[in-house]
Amino acid sequence: MIKFTIITLFREAIEPYLKTSMMWKAVEKGLAEFDFVNLRDFGLGPHKSVDDAPYGGGDGMLLRCEPVFAAIESVKASDPDAKVILPTPVGEIWNQEMAREFASGEFEKICCRERSGALAQVSLPPSNFSNSSGNCHYIILCPHYEGYDERILSIVDYKISLGKYVLTGGELPALIIIDSVVRLIPGVLGGEQSAEIESFSDGDNLEYPQYTRPEEFRGMKVPEVLLSGNHGEIAKWREEHSGTV
Numbered sequence: 574m575i576k577f578t579i580i581t582l583f584r585e586a587i588e589p590y591l592k593t594s595m596m597w598k599a600v601e602k603g604l605a606e607f608d609f610v611n612l613r614d615f616g617l618g619p620h621k622s623v624d625d626a627p628y629g630g631g632d633g634m635l636l637r638c639e640p641v642f643a644a645i646e647s648v649k650a651s652d653p654d655a656k657v658i659l660p661t662p663v664g665e666i667w668n669q670e671m672a673r674e675f676a677s678g679e680f681e682k683i684c685c686r687e688r689s690g691a692l693a694q695v696s697l698p699p700s701n702f703s704n705s706s707g708n709c710h711y712i713i714l715c716p717h718y719e720g721y722d723e724r725i726l727s728i729v730d731y732k733i734s735l736g737k738y739v740l741t742g743g744e745l746p747a748l749i750i751i752d753s754v755v756r757l758i759p760g761v762l763g764g765e766q767s768a769e770i771e772s773f774s775d776g777d778n779l780e781y782p783q784y785t786r787p788e789e790f791r792g793m794k795v796p797e798v799l800l801s802g803n804h805g806e807i808a809k810w811r812e813e814h815s816g817t818v
Contacts, residue, residue, distance in 0.1 A: 574708045575676065575758060576606040577751050578655065580644045581715040582623070584609045586744045596752065599761045607751075610648060615640040624718050633719025641714065641725050648712050655710040656730040659721075660746030662739065664732030667750065671733075675750075676757035678709040713750065715743030781811040 579587060590596065591607045599605035616623045617639060624634040649655055665671070714729070726732070735746050756762055784795040798810045 574604055574606060575678075575755065576608065576708060576710045578608045578610060578648050578710070578712045579715060579747055579751075580610045580612055580641075580648075580712065581742075581744060581747070582612050582717055583715070583742065583744055584611065586742075587715075587748055590748055591751070595756055595761055599755050599758060602760055604758045604760055605755045610644050612636075612640055612644050615643040615647070627719070631719075635719055636716055636721040636725065638722045638724050641721070642728060645712060645714065645728055652710050655712050657728060658711050658713045658731045658733060658750065659726070659729040660713070660716065660735065660743040660750070661721075661732050662734050662737075664734040667733050667735050667753070669753070672750075672753040673757055675709075675711070676754045713743070713747045715747050717742040777817045779816040781814045 581587060588607075588609070591600075596605070596607075600607065612623050613621050615621075617637070623636060623640045625637050627633070627635050645657055714725075733746070733750060735749060740746065784799060788795050788800065796810065798806050801807070
């Protein structure tokens, strides 16, 4: 089983999605578990403040160290082996291969990636990582406001970016990470090969086109080979019409 504990100020932005479709199916089957920690519960002062102005000036507010550390440590008190994920522009770009590694609980400890012509050494999860009960447990911290105090990175295991754009908070990235991992847990999707033949299942491959009833719709017809029943020819057609990005 894989457990995700989401540390957020806006649980209501995440929870409805996790109670639908495949995510809820994974929970019902005992394959996934979702828990929430309200960062505000660890806020400072009478107003439970979690942010403050940046040193050196500038617009916006930053998440403070104290509430973030306290929230993460409250989870690790019961599971010291839980690993922390932070959605951040400085992280590695998330892809299907990484999702598979996280779903299986296995990842190379050190991975060298080439970025802008320079070889950068990036810390990644240790191979065969699992918590003491044999189940993977990931803590996702959802940043908000302008950003976070840089010292928070000292307790982050995986820094993950979804691309070269900026969002209001970490809630949407958290959902994308969770969805892409949970759907790869054996038993979540319907068919045994559902996740094996889809796009990006093997590097940069793109899945072949697919069709269902009716055979003709507004002048657009299903390719004859798919109606032939000739599995050899169908496999050949699918291979020819698969692509890469």
